[in-house]
Amino acid sequence: MNDRGKKSFSDKPSRNSAPSTKRAGSSSRPGAPRQDSRGARPAPVDRDMSRLRPRIFEPDIPEEVTGEELEKSVRAELLSLSAENAKVVARHLVCINLNMDSDPELAHKHGTAAAHHAGRLAVVRESAGYAAYRAGHYEIALKELRAAHRISGDVSMWPVMADCERGLGKPLKAIALAGSPEVSRLEKAEEIEMRIVASGARSDLGEFDAAVLTLTCKELKIDNEPWAVRLRYAYADALEKVGRKEESTHWFSQCAGIDHDEETDAMERSQA
Incomplete structure (x- = not known):
């Protein structure tokens, strides 16, 4: 999955039962053993172990990480949690951001821990999904992102989900x-990412002409949007795969001209 330039996609691409009225502990027959007023509870050996949450590896959180580093909008989504749990989740989410580029596997572990503590929150499942994606755990990423979509209805992660399927x-x-x-329903940047992923999928199938066609769009003329570099690079790469060398060289040059941060190797490929 390397037809998208030097960087990966994510930089690569910046949630009835009525309560009983019978008093707990009351007995329906004489001589029945008196129960605790909190209600009956099976002995530990009789409990259904399949319903217990499994223990997970909880990565260490640096002491200096407080959780306050998160954007206010994200912290607001954690308000449905207990104060203690919200702080733990927030700190794990901060650690995802801190380690996403330098240690994707550690970021993924923090994502798993955050989802373990707050699995009903879309922002947490989405963050865990992106972290799993960046670490190359595509099946886990799909599970988390699908869950986030079910909870929130947000479709912004659709291109990443599609790329997971490729992976x-x-x-x-x-x-x-x-x-x-x-x-x-995608925003323009996400729509372009979906085009790039769909083109890559066509190439995976050996449908190289279709890969080029998928990226042939009026947006290729735009050079002042963050996604322009990625679009031009993907288009040039698709042209090269289909054997249209002269056009490919032209578009690698067009890409290099706006790739001021040198995120891709477009300059080298335009001179090859």
């Missing part, structure tokens, strides 16, 4: 996601 060797599923109705 799992399922380009047809990636193409299906790219053709789903949800795509019409």
Whole structure:
């Protein structure tokens, strides 16, 4: 999955039962053993162990991380948690951001811990999904991002989900996601990312002409948007794969001209 330039996609791409009225502990028959007023509870050996939450590896959190580093909008979504739990989750989320580039695997572990503590919050499941994606755990990433979508209805993670399908060797599923109705709700940057992922999926299938066609759009003329570098690079790469060398060289040059931070190797490829 390296047809998107030097960087990966994520930099690569910046949630009835009525209570009983019978008094707990009351007995329906004489001589019945008196129960605790809090209600009956099976002995530990009789409990259904499948319903217990498994213990997970909880990565250490640096003492200087307080959780206050999160944006206010994210912290606001944690208010439904207890104060103690909200702080733990917030600190794990901060650690995801701190380690995403330098240690993706550690960021993923923090994401797993955050989701363990607050699995009903969309922002937590989404963060865990992106962390798993960056660490290359595509199946886990899909699970987390699907959960986030079910909770919030947000479709912004659709391109990442499609790229996860590619990572799992399922380009047809990636193409299906790219053709789903949800795509019409994407912002322009996310729409471009979906084009890039769909083009890559076509290349995975050996459909190189279709890969070029997928990226042939009026947005190629735009050079002042953050996604312009990635779009031009992907287009030039697709042209090269189909054997249109002269056009490919032109578009690598066009990409290099706006790649001021040298995020790609467009300059070298334009001179090859």
